[in-house]
Amino acid sequence: MNKAVITVVGKDQVGIIAKVCTFLAKHEMNILDISQTIVQDYFNMMMIVDASKVEETFGNVADELDALGKEIGVNIKLQHENIFNKMHRI
Amino acid sequence: MINTFEVNETNKMIEQENLDVRTITMGISLLDCMDSNIDKVCENIYHKITTKAQDLVSVGEEIEKKFGVPIVNKRISVTPIGFVGSSSCHSTQDFVKIAKALDKAAKATRVNFIGGYTAVVSKGMSPAEKLLIESIPEAMAVTSSVCSSVVVGSTKTGLNMDAIKLCGKIIKDTAELTKEEDSLGCAKLVILCNAPDDNPFMAGAFHGVTEADCIINVGVSGPGVVKKAIEQSRGKDFGELCETIKKTAFKITRVGQLVAQEASKKLDVPFGIIDLSLAPTPAVGDSIAEILEEMGLESVGAPGTTAALAILNDQVKKGGVMASSYVGGLSGAFIPVSEDQAMIDAARAGALTLEKLEAMTCVCSVGLDMIAIPGKTTESTISGIIADEMAIGMINQKTTAVRIIPVIGKDVGEEAVFGGLLGYAPIMKVNEYDCSKFVNRGGRVPAPIHSFKN
Secondary structure (H helix, E strand, C coil): CCEEEEEEECCCCCCHHHHHHHHHHHHCCCCEEEEEEEEEEEEEEEEEEEEECCCHHHHHHHHHHHHHHHHHEEEEEEECHHHHHHHCCC | CHHHHHHHHHHHHHHHCCCCCCEEEECCHHHHHHEEECHHHHHHHHHHHHHCCCHHHHHHHHHHHHHCCEEEEEEEEEECHHHHHHCCCCCCHHHHHHHHHHHHHHHHHHEEEEEEEECCCCCCCCCHHHHHHHHHHHHHHHCCCEEEEEEEEEECCCHHHHHHHHHHHHHHHHHHHCCCCCCHHHHHCCCCCCCCCCCCCCCCCCCCCCCEEEEEEECCCCHHHHHHHHCCCCCHHHHHHHHHHHHHHHHHHHHHHHHHHHHHHHCCEEEEEEEEEEECCCCCCCCCCHHHHCCCCCCCCCHHHHHHHHHHHHHHHHHHHHHHHCEEECEEEEECCCCHHHHHHHHHCCCCCCHHHHHCCCCCCCCCCEEEECCCCHHHHHHHHHHHHHHHHHHHCCEEEEEEEEECCCCCCEEECCHHHHHHEEEECCCCCCHHHHHCCCEECCCCCCCCCC
């Protein structure tokens, strides 16, 4: 399975999760785990998604998510999970 | 499964603490490009490099996107041109032709630098290698991406003092030919002792003859991450300090290992080594000197600096070695003056001197690096500085290097500006007592004894 981590950070507002999830559904990315908190009005979300059915290149999807983030006014990053696994797991 | 804390920690390192992979360097052997006709050699070289490395930059960019981690440089290192040009180059101009072919190939593949305009003359110089060394000033002046190095000694062979003497002159000539740009040519030229065959960092990178046809070497970085991590251990004892550095170095190196494996797979080129180096940039918060200061020094250069650097260097290796299956290159902390903001500040304030830097090179990865000295410094003084640094490497069985820039037309109190990652540097004072009779003796320094270590 090709897992990726999505992080969304920015000022809280209505509809952030809705917009991100719509995007993911459109790209056939299945959500495996979500954790989300609000700290002092700041929205902080981490998602682990299954990206194995995505047809576009990883870089393109990352760019589109970045653009979506700019549209909403938050910072969205898509990264392959291996960078975290490698760094934090022996 | 990965948790939020871990994801945030990684992304904070990337976004706020300048964690990056400093370079993916593709090593390419040019031994099969040799010919007796110089134009044919140039054609072969251009063709081989542009074929092997055609996807290097695009794959690098793809990996950056995939993991969200910057890969600052994509570079190429090639077989020392002193070998490659040995049967076709009969004049310095022939060697300059090869330098131009390398530069053209670097531009075509969009890499930042190409290293390997190199002569390995640890014990003696062949006529071709002598010509290559003599061609360096012009080659550095007419190309922009080519990096040059001369290996003038090793623990096994001793020091080639004829070559060291010649290099003093070559550095001076290179400075003169590029004086319009603050003698920038010298920033692309390094003199080495015990040079590794698989170093991915410039200017000393070349693809040694012990290597395979084509390999991927990766240099990691991240001094900012180490500095932030040890802020948490302020006031704690050395045991805790070392443990913190070690753990951080492990994490940084794992990113390098991941990038190296990915690049190797995508380019279908075998993975060579990870170079576990902390390499600074002129950006604030990306500095080795700041780490030393965070350890408790008022300024880098203060008493205690050499000890602090020794601790840092050793812990980086201890953490990094476990994170990667193959470690090589220079592996350690780099202390280039012009590329490190806190080093620049210390040199400017007079806290850091050339002599202290020399002491620091005994315990860290490379040597006297990116140091601007007065343009009036004589050839023999430069050779003397090189001889000192090479002796440290030879006796201590480590790599040492000299990359100094005699900035023509400038003197102590002024500054040289090189631009980009090469940064800028205050001109440092050089001891002006003469060493010409010593340097002019010529010949070789015999290899040192390998027992009675004191």
